[in-house]
Amino acid sequence: MSNQLPAIVLLLTLLAAPLCSMMRNGDHAWKLAVSSAWLSVVAAFALLQQVWGGYEISYHMGGWPPPWGIEVRIDELSALVLVLVTLFGSIVLSALRESLRPIMRSHRHSLYYTTFLLCMASLIGITITGDAFNVFVFLEISSLSTYALIARGRDRRALTASFRYLIMGTIGATFILIAIGFIYMVTGTLNMADLAERLPAHADNRVVQASFAFFTIGIALKVAVFPLHYWLPNSYTYAPKATTAFLAATATKVSLYVMIRFVFDVYGIEFSFQQMQLGLLLVPLSIAGFLIASLTAVFQNDVKRLLAWSSVAQLSYMVLGLGLLNIDGLTASITHMFNHAMIKAGLFLALAAMIYRVESSKLSDLAGIGRTMPYTTAAFVILGLGLIGVPLTAGFVSKWYLISAALEKDWLWLAVLLIASSLMAVVYIGKIIDAAYFKPVSASHAQVKEVPPIILIPCWTFALLTIYFGIDTRLSAGLAGRVAQTLLGVGS
Amino acid sequence: MFTGLFNYWVVIIIMMSGLYVVMSSSNLIKKIIGLNIFQTAVFILFISMGKISGGTAPILAEGITAYSNPLPHVLILTAIVVGVATTALGLAIAVRVHEAYGSVDEIEIAAIDAADFDQETPAKPAEDTTS
Amino acid sequence: MLVATVFVIIRLEKLMSAVMMMGFFSLLSSCIFMVLDAVDVAFTEAAVGAGVSTIFFLAAIAIVGRTSRPVKPNKMIVPLITCLGTGAILIYASFDMPRFGINDAPIHQHVAPRYLNDSAGEVGPPNVVTSVLASYRGYDTFGEVGVVFTAFIGVFLLLGAGTRKSGKERPAPPNVGEGSMRQKVVLREVSDLVIAPVLIFALYVQWHGDFGPGGGFQAGVIFASGIILYALIYGIVPAQKVMPPRKLAYFPAIGLLLYAGVGVVSMFKGGNFLNYSVLAHDPLHGQHYGILIIELGVGITVAAVMINIFFSFSERSL
Numbered sequence: 026m027s028n029q030l031p032a033i034v035l036l037l038t039l040l041a042a043p044l045c046s047m048m049r050n051g052d053h054a055w056k057l058a059v060s061s062a063w064l065s066v067v068a069a070f071a072l073l074q075q076v077w078g079g080y081e082i083s084y085h086m087g088g089w090p091p092p093w094g095i096e097v098r099i100d101e102l103s104a105l106v107l108v109l110v111t112l113f114g115s116i117v118l119s120a121l122r123e124s125l126r127p128i129m130r131s132h133r134h135s136l137y138y139t140t141f142l143l144c145m146a147s148l149i150g151i152t153i154t155g156d157a158f159n160v161f162v163f164l165e166i167s168s169l170s171t172y173a174l175i176a177r178g179r180d181r182r183a184l185t186a187s188f189r190y191l192i193m194g195t196i197g198a199t200f201i202l203i204a205i206g207f208i209y210m211v212t213g214t215l216n217m218a219d220l221a222e223r224l225p226a227h228a229d230n231r232v233v234q235a236s237f238a239f240f241t242i243g244i245a246l247k248v249a250v251f252p253l254h255y256w257l258p259n260s261y262t263y264a265p266k267a268t269t270a271f272l273a274a275t276a277t278k279v280s281l282y283v284m285i286r287f288v289f290d291v292y293g294i295e296f297s298f299q300q301m302q303l304g305l306l307l308v309p310l311s312i313a314g315f316l317i318a319s320l321t322a323v324f325q326n327d328v329k330r331l332l333a334w335s336s337v338a339q340l341s342y343m344v345l346g347l348g349l350l351n352i353d354g355l356t357a358s359i360t361h362m363f364n365h366a367m368i369k370a371g372l373f374l375a376l377a378a379m380i381y382r383v384e385s386s387k388l389s390d391l392a393g394i395g396r397t398m399p400y401t402t403a404a405f406v407i408l409g410l411g412l413i414g415v416p417l418t419a420g421f422v423s424k425w426y427l428i429s430a431a432l433e434k435d436w437l438w439l440a441v442l443l444i445a446s447s448l449m450a451v452v453y454i455g456k457i458i459d460a461a462y463f464k465p466v467s468a469s470h471a472q473v474k475e476v477p478p479i480i481l482i483p484c485w486t487f488a489l490l491t492i493y494f495g496i497d498t499r500l501s502a503g504l505a506g507r508v509a510q511t512l513l514g515v516g517s
Numbered sequence: 518m519f520t521g522l523f524n525y526w527v528v529i530i531i532m533m534s535g536l537y538v539v540m541s542s543s544n545l546i547k548k549i550i551g552l553n554i555f556q557t558a559v560f561i562l563f564i565s566m567g568k569i570s571g572g573t574a575p576i577l578a579e580g581i582t583a584y585s586n587p588l589p590h591v592l593i594l595t596a597i598v599v600g601v602a603t604t605a606l607g608l609a610i611a612v613r614v615h616e617a618y619g620s621v622d623e624i625e626i627a628a629i630d631a632a633d634f635d636q637e638t639p640a641k642p643a644e645d646t647t648s
Numbered sequence: 649m650l651v652a653t654v655f656v657i658i659r660l661e662k663l664m665s666a667v668m669m670m671g672f673f674s675l676l677s678s679c680i681f682m683v684l685d686a687v688d689v690a691f692t693e694a695a696v697g698a699g700v701s702t703i704f705f706l707a708a709i710a711i712v713g714r715t716s717r718p719v720k721p722n723k724m725i726v727p728l729i730t731c732l733g734t735g736a737i738l739i740y741a742s743f744d745m746p747r748f749g750i751n752d753a754p755i756h757q758h759v760a761p762r763y764l765n766d767s768a769g770e771v772g773p774p775n776v777v778t779s780v781l782a783s784y785r786g787y788d789t790f791g792e793v794g795v796v797f798t799a800f801i802g803v804f805l806l807l808g809a810g811t812r813k814s815g816k817e818r819p820a821p822p823n824v825g826e827g828s829m830r831q832k833v834v835l836r837e838v839s840d841l842v843i844a845p846v847l848i849f850a851l852y853v854q855w856h857g858d859f860g861p862g863g864g865f866q867a868g869v870i871f872a873s874g875i876i877l878y879a880l881i882y883g884i885v886p887a888q889k890v891m892p893p894r895k896l897a898y899f900p901a902i903g904l905l906l907y908a909g910v911g912v913v914s915m916f917k918g919g920n921f922l923n924y925s926v927l928a929h930d931p932l933h934g935q936h937y938g939i940l941i942i943e944l945g946v947g948i949t950v951a952a953v954m955i956n957i958f959f960s961f962s963e964r965s966l
């Protein structure tokens with residue numbers, strides 16, 4: 026059974042989705058969705074255990090050996106992303122039922138869970154596949170389900186946000202398709218490992234160079250690399266509450282994973298960074314990205330939008346770590362991918378809990394919420410500290426690696442800029458804490474009560490995980506360090 | 518010398534025209550039309566590379582030795598399906614936009630949103646008209 | 649000619665005609681696919697691009713209105729520069745592309761020969777596209793069914809199921825033109841003649857995909873077109889009597905589960921996911937059954953999704 030795990034981890038959620046859609050009763054659908062999601066977490070951890078220590082699993086779909094058939098390939102990096110997607114997705118899904126209740130009639134719920142499961146399944150599919158075209162197929166499932174999820178937001182601007190995302194996302198995906206077509210054109214294969222072997226011989230071919238350009242633009246749209254982030258703030262702001270937590274945690278992270286896979290494994294470091302000088306492009310853009318996005322976040326009055334802008338900034342950190350091209354930088358990138366997914370999912374979920382009671386995410390409406398909803402707010406504060414990067418939280422670990430990566434390059438100015446950006450994070454998180462604890466409760470919100478445990482427990486799970494991964498970094502930074510060494514091809 | 522490339526160039530022109538429609542048009546429906554053209558051009562690009570002069574369709578038969586490459590065909594079959602799926606969903610969102618705003622023109626919608634913002638009125642929720 | 653059509657589309661302000669031209673564009677490109685030996689793709693493009701997606705567009709336009717604004721000159725510059733830049737990269741790349749039609753291009757050397765030489769012995773069907781689609785890359789096709797299913801769920805979530813409880817007679821959807829089609833005797837007669845063969849043809853395409861061009865996907869689209877044609881001529885209500893939306897809504901899931909079911913059964917029989925060879929004692933038979941069933945799954949999902957989406961749109965336009 027254990028050798029079938031790569032297929033099982035995907036099928037659990039992918040099969041639960043159509044079953045869910047056939048259920049009229051939203052509650053039953055939720056139970057099915059949650060149980061299948063948690064089972065996939067178990068499968069993901071089992072896979073992580075199998076590859077722990079630098080092993081690889083290759084699973085041949087349909088029994089055809091690659092490059093003729095489609096290969097599923099799992100190494101430590103993909104197993105980590107797998108855990109990220111399944112674990113954080115499942116926690117959010119557990120809280121989803123309560124938070125959906127006010128915004129949707131109950132018999133629509135099963136469809137919503139179906140979409141959620143499809144999105145999760147497709148992200149799993151992207152993570153485990155070893156075939157370039159297969160990435161495109163699953164990327165489209167995830168995109169389509171994301172558009173649908175966002176468009177269900179309560180505000181009508183959710184519709185325009187979703188439409189804009191659809192246009193941008195489809196252009197991005199088609200660019201990736203062109204890129205895949207081009208590398209196929211020169212190598213005659215679609216298997217990623219096979220591509221990696223064959224591409225270096227064609228490094229001077231203009232088709233490969235163009236392919237790289239198209240891929241970079243396409244995936245940068247999906248990762249929301251500055252300045253291609255325009256779809257993100259609106260999409261996150263207007264998506265239905267708990268959904269934002271899921272999207273912020275997983276969708277962009279998986280795209281970043283695809284980026285790492287292609288840039289380091291398929292195209293190869295030498296081609297990406299020496300010939301195409303990707304670093305020269307990514308580093309300035311990401312520096313501009315985190316500075317501008319952090320600054321924008323400081324001036325937001327809507328907490329949801331504030332957190333969305335902060336996401337743009339944090340994504341820039343990850344891209345920066347990737348662009349710095351040293352072990353610490355890459356470790357920071359991968360660790361932060363994991364840590365930020367956890368922290369941001371928790372923040373958005375805690376915020377969703379507040380919106381659940383207060384029905385607004387405006388800073389002024391959240392005044393005094395620390396007194397009316399003490400437990401939720403406490404979780405929010407812990408997570409907020411994690412976002413800033415306070416020691417003993419997970420955020421500190423990844424910031425630490427990032428700054429040491431900058432120092433390793435003797436770029437003191439970069440370290441200073443990073444600290445400056447963290448200070449801006451202090452300002453915008455501080456703004457929220459100030460409103461929550463030190464402003465008087467407005468009369469209309471005096472009766473606000475704490476949320477039911479089914480939402481509160483997931484929030485606290487994220488908060489406690491943030492502290493746990495701030496202390497025990499074997500799973501996050503330890504693994505990321507090994508992965509970084511493998512990707513950069515040094516030591517082992 | 519360039520005759521072998523003519524095909525690609527035509528595809529590129531179509532592709533860019535499609536992309537231009539997507540980016541320049543303010544009408545949401547027309548944007549989706551543009552996307553369709555853009556994608557179809559990419560399909561033609563894929564299929565072009567699978568062609569062998571003098572080859573036939575990849576259906577095995579006696580006495581034929583040269584077949585065109587079947588793999589791009591398979592990929593594009595999949596991509597066409599993906600395309601129509603995106604189109605359907607995009608149109609569905611456009612229809613909902615029309616119900617919520619009374620317009621499918623980006624400029625008009627932006628104006629309506631700006632007006633909402635100026636008056637500090639709470640934005641109207643998109644009504645759940647689904648039954 | 650393609651280029652000319654595209655330029656016309658750019659200039660057109662009337663969405664209706666733009667959509668019509670797009671259908672024409674699709675038809676032209678399917679001819680090109682035919683010339684380039686991609687019969688299966690041509691088939692699909694004709695059925696999808698010129699058929700189903702044009703109908704979706706028309707249905708949507710019926711709801712949102714028909715005209716678009718001309719683009720203001722100052723909004724033209726940025727897109728124009730971006731397009732020219734992207735186009736320049738592509739032209740730059742094109743110089744290193746293998747010349748069109750030569751038979752020693754890399755893609756013909758590496759992976760493809762095995763499909764062409766061995767698929768008859770390993771998988772069976774003479775149509776190599778079917779073998780690759782359903783067996784070698786069956787997992788991709790599984791994902792593709794997933795995409796269709798996702799689109800269905802998305803449209804469903806956004807527009808509703810296309811079922812309204814009031815059972816009263818309603819006029820035909822406006823997207824069939826100004827006058828009610830039901831009064832047009834000629835159209836009715838013709839359609840009576842056409843619809844039954846279309847449905848039968850769909851079934852033929854479904855089962856014949858092994859040998860000639862065709863397969864589950866094309867069959868599904870053609871079947872859906874038959875039903876949609878019926879709905880356009882006779883109105884939605886009779887069409888929904890034939891295909892009750894409530895029941896229809898289950899079918900996309902059934903098709904997907906059928907497909908996955910084959911894969912799961914092959915896992916229980918000791919093979920990998922979607923390894924059809926283990927389904928029967930003789931691997932070739934196993935492949936044959938496997939492909940047959942998954943193509944059926946694809947057909948069911950695609951047909952049901954297309955009809956469902958059409959119903960959802962037309963319910964909205966009333």
